[in-house]
Structure formats: C-alpha cells, structure tokens
Amino acid sequence: MMNTTGGTWWHGKYIPTSAQITAYQMNHEPWAKSVRFGYYGLYFLAVTVFIAILMNVHFQFTARCSLKRAAGGKCAFQDKVYAVFRYLTYPRLPTSVSRFITSWYKAPSLGPTLLLAAGFVFTTLYCFADTYYYRPPFYGSSPLGLRSEWLAMAMLPFLIVFGQKISIIGILTGASHDKLQVFHQGVAGLHFYMSIVHTISMSIRADREKGMANAWATNSAYRTGFGALVPLIWLCCASLPVFRKAAYEFFWWMHLAAIGSYFAVLWYHVYEELDGPYYMYATFAVFAFGTLLRVGWMMYINLRNGVHHARLQILPTGAVEITIPTRLNWAPGQHVFLRFLAVRPFDSHPFSIANFPAQDPAERTMRFVIRPQQGFTRALMKCASEHGNSERDFVVFLDGPFGESARDLRSFDEVLLLAGGSGMAYIAPIFLDLARSMKSEETKSRVTKVSLVWTSRFAEEYVVDSFKWFESDINEAQALVSKKQASVDYFVSDENNESVKPDDDDDKKSVFSLHFGRPDIRAIIREKSMEWEGRVAVVSCGPDTFSTDASNEVADVQIDILMGTAKCNEMFLLSDTFGW
Template sequence: MGLPWLIYPVEWQSSRVPDGYDYSLMTPEEIKLLFTPFHDWWTADLDYAQTTVEFLCAGIAILFLFNAVFLLRARKNTPGGSRAGLIDRLTAALRFTTARQFYVRAFDWYSPPLAALVGVCGIFMFVMALLLAARPYYWPNMAMGMSPPIATRAGPQYNVLFRAFATKVNFVGLLAGTSHEKLQVFHRWSAMFMYITSLVHTFPFIVNNIKMGQMVAQYEASGFYWTGIAALVPQTWLVAMSWGFFRNRYYETFKKLHFIAAGIFMAALFVHCTWTLTSWHYFWATLAIYGSVYLFRVCRTFYNSAAGLNATIQELPDRMVKVSVAIPGRLKWAPGQHVFVRFLDAGIHSLSTHPFTVSNLSTSVRSQSKDEENVQGGARTLNLVLRIRGGISAALARKAAEQPKDALVLIDGPYGGVPLSLRTFDRVYLLAGGSGATFTLPLLMDLVQGFSDHMTCKHVEFILAVRENDSPAWMEEDLSTALAAVDNEGLTVRIHVTRTESDPTLLDHVSSSSVDAKNAPEPHIRSGRPNLPEIIRSAARSDRGRVAIAACGPDPFLYDVRNAVAECQLAIAAGRGKCKELFLHTENYRFVQVFGNSLTPGLN
C-alpha cells in the first residue's frame, strides 16, 4: 500500500497535454481564454514562476555589475588632491541610498537603508503586478476548470526566491559583493510576499467550493486541501514569529523553532504539490542551493575544526567575556569578519551556532606575541569578546566562573568584513559604541600595521563610546600597542564615557605604556556621548581626499552615522562637497554581541 497523501503513480512531473475539458460547454471566446498565456493552467508555472526567477536574476546581474564597477574604481582610484569628478558624484548619489535610514518613532523602528527599502518595494510591486494584472481572476464558466486563474498564478512559486537570501554562504551576496547578514531583510520580506501569495492561492478555492456547495466534500475527498492547510499553518507561524516583538525577546527559542517549522512547512508543501506539472522542479532547485551551501559549510567547519577546538573562557570587567580559541594555521580571517561558533559542551546551546565578530587579527601586529604565535604546536589564537546578556552569553559567564574554564568548539567561517581595503583611503574614522569595538579594533590594528608598510592612509581616528569607565579594559593591550606604534600625526584615540563622569586616571596605564615612544599620541577621555554627525561632517570637510568610515554600535548610534554620511554624500553628488569620496561600512551592533535575548543579525 502506498502513501495515501501522494497522487499515484508518483512521477517527477505530470503531462502538459490538456485533458478533462468538455469544450461543448464553452463558448469559442472561453476556449480561447482558457489557453492564453498567463491564464493557461497547463503552462502556469512557466508563465509565472520562471518570470519571477528571471526578474530575480536580472536584479542580481545589476547588483553584480555595480559591484564590479565599484571594485574596479577602487583599484584605480588615486589618493586625494583633486575634486570629485562625474564618476565620484554618481558614486556618491548611489551611496546616499545605501546610507540613508529612517526612524518610525511610533513603533521604535529603525528601517533598513533606503536602497534595501527600494529593493524590497521593487520585489513587492513586481509580485503584486504579476499576480493582479491578468484578468479575469475567476473563470466565467466552471467547465473551464476548478482552479481559478488568480489562485493558479499565486501558487507557492517563490521557494527559490526566499531561500536564495537565507544562506550563510550566499551566492547572491558573492555576486553582489555583500555579506549574508545584510541580505536577511530580503529573506524576511520575500517570505512575507510568499505568504501573501499563499493566502491568495488558498481563498479562491474556498470561495469557489462554497459557492458550489462542495467545500466539505472536496476537503474529505481531495488531499490537496488538508495538505495545503498543513503547509499554511507552519508558514503562518514562521511569518508571525519573525516579527521583532517575538524574535527579539526570545531569540534562542525562536531560532530553534524556526528551523523546525521551516522543515514541516517544506515537507507539507512538497506533498501538497505532489508531481503536478513541474512544481517539484522548484524544490530541487531549492535543495540544490541550500544543500550545496550546507554541505560546503559542514566540510569547511570540519576542515578547520576537526572534531573540535580547545577554547578558554575568561571573565572581563563590565560584564564581558572573552573566548580564546586555539586554531590551526590554515584558518585565516580579515579584520572585521565574524565566525559562527558551536559550543559542543554547552548543553541545549550546542544545538545551534552563534555569530561573533573576531576581535583580533589573523596575524598579530605584535611579532611573536605569546598569545598569537606558536601556541600549542603551531596553533594560533582566535579571540571573541562579548557582553553578558542572556542565553549562550550567560552560560559562558557561568563557565568562566568554574574550573576548568575550557570548552570545545567548532568554527564556521569567516564571513562578512569590509569589502574594500581601508588602507587605500587618505583618512579613516573608526566609530564604535560599546562592544561594537570588537569590530573596529581589528581594523585599527590592521591600519597600525599598515603604517609600517607605507600605505596610502595617513591618519586614523578611533572613537569609542562606552557606558562605564572600565569598559575599555579588555582592549587596553591593543590600544597601548597602537599608540606606541604610530606618531601623533597618524592616530587619534577618543573614548567617550556616557554614563559617569570621566575619570582622569582612566587608561593612565595605556598612556604610560606609550610615552616612551617618540611623538606617541595619548588617548583623549571625555564625558558624554560623541557628536557623531559633527565628527562625520568635519571628516568630509577635512580635505579633498578620500575618507572611509567604519561604524558599529546600537541602532541610534548607527542611525546618526548613516544619516550624517547620507547628507555628505548628497553634498558630494551636488558638487558642493570638499572630499573626493566618502565610503561607509556599518555592522549591526546586535551581530557582534551574543544572541541571548537579543536580535538576529541584519533583520531590521
């Protein structure tokens, strides 16, 4: 006996030869309408699903071309000294869209950048136009079939679309030159669009059957109805629970249930489609994308980590934890990149991986440093610094208080990072709020290393906003090294203490370690929040050179940075800006801290 919920005989696809019609019950006009493009049930997937895939591929191709042009331009660009030309002004206009952000006070919601909003709105308009443009929505004659045209074209044809944006090793991101977490906004919203079309696919069948008085009979006789409901229920859960109110508060629980619900949804949808026409082909495409990426990640993880890497957990001041992982020499990363870590002995937390920004360089700026070079038979150290909040971070804090303080981990990555070398810009500003310094500190150390390599960059400003006086204690060694390695003209370090009055003795030990160096700068300690918009405007007015800004912090912090940069980009595009180019790269604060009860990366 076969499986009762599948139509037999089970094949890869069903025939496209129309049958089952009684043409004597239809007018010539109705027969013609029956087989016109975008109405013909037998070619519906080709008319709609393939059009959607073609639209997506065209968008990716445009992003690829933009990325290629930007990379070629960056390689050929020369340091300052000239005014912004036509290409520079066009670049500034495009970068305005990637910087500009909006805040909706009523919902306390920070939008994605304007470019992402335009992309999401473009996808939505395309989906709705494709869905609603062709008429009629229902057949004028029931002899033309039981599937209303609007229900047919609203079928679940967007599997590939929303899965393409979901993976860590992301093919779209590779072509577009962006990291996976910045594409999550498209994953979320394309899933919402798929849900909308699923509802439009469902209700016309219900309306038709209620009109004909056959709803109960059809539900009992046809597996399409109950399998459709079996898919719609977990899909509703996936969409509803992904909204910030639920996801933000209970992220650890959300993440585990999200994967379970996604699995149930895909299985139910697979059965619901059976082998109707070529509907299963889209599942094979989804499996090819997701399966190949997952296999690559698993192979890379075990190549880098084998059966597990030894890690040491250390508690730091201001509710911070440092995880030091002894890694093999083959694992390398660029400044600002992040990794996904699985703690194998962390109980329930071992069921999922957790993203952390790497807080040190792949090769140390300190030659032959004991914690970086020649450790444990040729291994090096990968450092992760995180704030204690909840979930895995709380578990690590408890582990740090125990003896021994060792853990066994798997490392997946690295991912992300800054797409352009900051060494090629004339001036670089590194802005961080709180534990966002885990992103900007490696960038600083790389630039410090570059001063001895005669890089283009001549001045770096490292600006950090912290709540308490002792918050920067975990980075004092790196700051001391940086201050000692660069003269007063090349580096400025400013630390703003936002909650308490600044202590004149704060970081005295950092300053004293660098006073012996000739012309060594000292860190400036200030009370109150930094005036980020004024810092950025001042940077854009500084000279005619090329300026880069890398920032990481909480949402209000990045909101000020983004919109100040957007304002300066408009000035450059209009020919009123003084600097030739202003480059911005931001990392979400919530991506460098642990995801105990915090947000998932890149979903805002």
C-alpha cells in the same frame, strides 16, 4: 456565449465537459500557460542579482584602481553617481520612529527597503493588474490563484539561498550572510503574501462551486495546501523580532522543524502541478549545496588540526573574554559562530573577532569580548564565573569566518571608525590593520589618516578597565604611525563619571583622549567631510541609535558632495550591527 449542452447540472450551475473547459480557457488565460508568471518572477530576481554582481565587480575593480592611482586622483562624474546611489541607499528610519515598530519589524536602510518595495509592487501588479480573477464556476482554477501560486514558487530557491551562511549569491555579490538576511526575510514576506492571495482566491473558487467542505473532502490539493500554510504562518510570525528575541534558541529549533514540515507538505501539494516539482527540485538542490559547503567547511577547520579549545574569563567591566588558539586565518571585521559542547551543544551564536591574526599560524589566537545578555551569552557568563579562574579549557566548534572583509578600506584616503560599546570588538582589528597597512611597504594602501571614536558607558571604576580590552591593539597601531595619522577619542557617555581622570603618571594618558558625555556622531561625520579630502570611508558598529545616526549623516553628506560644498569627493559607509 458558453455551450451548456453535453455536461451536467448541479444546483442550477452547469458543470462543463473537459473539452468545453479546454475550449473556454483557450481564450481566457489557459491553465497550462499560467506558469509564465513564475518565469516573470524568476526574471525579476535573476536580473536583480545579476545587477548586484555587476556592481560588486565594479566596486572591486574601482578599489584596485584606487590603490594604484596617486592620491588625489578622482573622477568627478563617478563621484556624483556614487553620491546619488548612496543617498538613496544609506538612510534609515529615525530612532524616534523605528522604536515604535522595532519589536515587530526591524527596518533596514533605504536601499534594501526600496528593492523589496519594488518586489512588492512587481508581484502585486502581475497578480492584480489584470482584473480577470475568477472563471465561471466549474471552468477551472482562479487565474488570480494561479498567478500568485507561480510567483510564490519562483521565490523559493532564492528564499533559501538568501538565508544560507555560505551561498553562491553571497560569494558573487560580495554580500555577507548577515546583509542577505534582510532579503531572506523580505522575500519570505513576499512569498507569504503570494501564498495568502493563492489560498484566498482558491477558497473563493471552491465556495463558488460546491463549497469548501466538498472541496476539502474530495480534493487533496486543498488539504495539503492548508497543511503547508500552517507551518508557513508559524515561520513568518515566529520570526518577528518580538518573538525571536524573547527565546532565540527555541525559535531556531522550531524554525528548522517548521521548514522541514513546510517543504514536506508543499511537495505533496505541487508535485503533480506543471512546473511545481521543478521549483522544488531547484530549492532542494540549492539547500543541499549550501548545506554541504557549510558542513564541509566546518569539518575542515575543526578537524584538520585537532579540536579547538576555549578559555573563558570575566573582565572587570562584567564582559566575558574568550580566547581560542587556532591556525585558522581571518580578516579584520569578520565574525565566527561559536558552539560550546559543554555549555549548549546544540546552540551556536555569532561573535565579532576582536583581534588581528598573527602572521605565524602557530601563534594565532582568536579573541572575543562579549557583553552577556540572555540565553547563550548568559550561560557563557555563568560558566566563566564557575570556571574562569581555573585552567579548564572548553571544547568549542568554530563556524566561519563570515562577514565582509574590511581590507578594501585600504583603498580610501581617510577612514573614520565609530564604535559604540562592545562594537569596539569589530572596530579594533580594523584600526590595527589600517595602521599596519600605512606603515608596511609590502601592503598596498593609500590611507593617510585613521580616526577612532569609541563611546561607552561604565561605572567610574571601570572606565580605564574597559579601555584595556583593546589597549594592546591601540598601542601597537599608534606605535606604527604618528598620532596625527591614527587618533583615538574615548567618550564615557555616563555624565555621572566626570570625576574620572586619566592618571597623569600613566603612559596611557597619551594613548587616547578621554571625553565625558555622549558624542555627537552626526557632527563628527560632518566635520570630517569638511576637513578631509579625497575618498573617505566611515565604519560604524554599535547600538541601533548609534548606527542610525551614522547612516543618516553619511547620507546627508552625499548632498554636500553633489552640491560641491564638501571637501571630500566621496564618502562610503560600512555598517555592522550586534544582531540580525
């Protein structure tokens, strides 16, 4: 029973002394000990990242061992474990379902979804499992509000790291920034969830005492709390795909402004609250470290050998080709962010590098093939149409290269490459790299077969022209190895183009097999799983429907591997998308 002597009364409610508040809280979730919930959140995130680091080390070690091991060598138990893991991580929502929600939420594959779901369950249980949500009026802050507060604060440093282009977590886990964006957005959602719980519970606490109006007038924590909530709501709502895609450049600048506003107000909200300033210090530190790394790298690659210049040209298919002489090196499958000072100096966008780097740095030229959409790419199209036939070069700043290197694919026995439309810009350098590694005696590779499937949709006069985008790379690859080792199938999905035939007098007829109609991606993957032996890799880049079919079929093949009905003993998936 509470002591109601020594304090004061307000409208029939007893206001205890500070000593009485302390005595009551000693046995009822003390305010000072509520910081432990933040530690629980840190432990969950840190352990998750540590497991990801261990997995990356294991996969890197396995890839190196595979290069040294004779073809056909395998570990049946390890293959089964991989199959279970991939069956639980690769599947995606069918397009028939995802198309109804994609404007509001772009669902990742099952693996990240399960991990984020685990985070949701973890935070929900730690907040709500103990039903002691509120103290009696005037006896201190809501325990529910404190739990959610510290869980939200613990997420801040990780939220920032997951959103950076260059980060320690990305380096240690081997995950590129575009893959970590899923967790940046997911952790941001959990942070918003906990912030809403904190706001509502603290508002209920205030209403049960002297009312929200009095709390607003007398307690600055309420003013700064709601002041921080406003930009946080903007950050989360404006980041939804439907708004982000409608005006990406506007979103990007407003995103930066909202981040600055949020952290500025949040600092005043928590700087006197127990561990509050320490979480802010950690957040500022990781933000500064990542920013310095990225800016330092940008300055280094753009200034050490002079400013980069780009030349734009419109291809017959309507795509824009960009060529940039550079001494910078890159790996197949990587991308860079381009910033054109004469087009949109404050905007930069990522584009896959569509060619392989020359061995001599003095002869290197980056090549990009871009399908104009809206905003930045449309501005490039306009600029190319005005100056593309002239000798004018445009000053461009490079930021990168970023993305997972596809060189680990050399540790597989066979590789299936799937390109949808301009996704070929990502696939073509990988195809050439694998062909070169198969031929080279200096490069370690166990790849014996590479099959490239490219599907596109163009007007009939552009079918051959579209292939010319990457003709030199494909010609070189097939000149290095036999066509049985490196095959190319080109599908024109527009069935109205069936009148198009390869020129019988053109040597290009032997370069690729031309097909009409949409390819059955799932059937192609299934066929390879029953035909190829050993370790098989599938690489996919294309529209959402294309990538979804590839992901779900590779996931289904894992069941065949577990049942022993597949000829291959392992099937790995590397998937890239047009945007994130």
